[in-house]
Amino acid sequence: MHVPLKLHPIGVIRTPHQAPAGTPIQSAYAGGMEGRVVVADRYAAALDDVEGFERLWLIYWMDRVGPFKPRIVPYRDTREHGLFATRSPCRPNPIGISPVRLLRREGPVLVVSDVDMLDGSPLLDLKPYVAVFDAHPGVRGGWFDRCGEDRRIADDRFHRDGDASGDDASIRSRHAEIGPAGAVVVQLGDHCIQTAALRARQDLVDRCLVDAEAAASLAEPIELLGDFLTGTDFAALRSDRPELAGGTALRVELRRQDDGSVGWSVVAVP
Secondary structure, three states, X not given: OXXXXXXXXXXXXXXXXXXXXXXXXXXXXXXXXXXXXXXXHHHHHHHOOHHHOOEEEEEEEOOOOOOOOOEEOOOOOOOOEEHHHOOOOOOOOOEEEEEEEEEEEEOOEEEEEOOOOOOOEEEEEEEEOOHHHHOOOOOOOHHHHHOOOOOOEOOOOOOOOOOOOEOOOOEEOXXXXXXXXXXXXXXXXXXXXXXXXXXXXXXXXXXHHHOHHHHHHHHXXXXXXXXXXXXXXXXXXXXXXXXXXXXXXXEEEEEEOOOOOEEEEEEEOO
């Protein structure tokens, strides 16, 4: 039997996070950053006795994410996974959950820490965190147990609008250009070379999902970017070449070498 869904906000979450890029990807990485949960007056009485709990689950609507994507490259890996095997936000119903620490109650306002959501996120519900129910240490964590990147801060890869487009000379995405012989040129700016390559690869994967005819021509560039992401020591690279650590407008070309490795060079400095 189909039951119509009725969903409405019960408040709003105020945090210091104004943009996706730079926001912690999980509350565990928020470093105690404080926020305020402002519950509508009509629901204030429902907060009675909440002070006895150290942590609360905040359930909220991620109102600024992009459209649903069935396969994505998540923040904590360099490989694609099915969306439902990740915590990535571009879901069919963009509902977020975060176990924040409750510091104190001020009437209908809860002062909390470890916030990892954007400022102004609509609050849908909150529930007490109960360790005997919610904590299951030692359970298998799928690909998270062997994730390919220790990323703790988000970029904006899941919060973009619009579609990639192309022209007759090359296939262009928001963050990459595909040239002759499968070379890929990535655009750096605020992001480091690793994030730029991740964003470029995700753009090309997204294009394959919406343009089946482009899939064959994009297979080699996607593989090139994947090999670069998995085969590069980015900590050493950023240390050796600080201009690749972000904050500099650069265009970097990635190209397959004769020995099968991925080489790179700065092709232009705007």
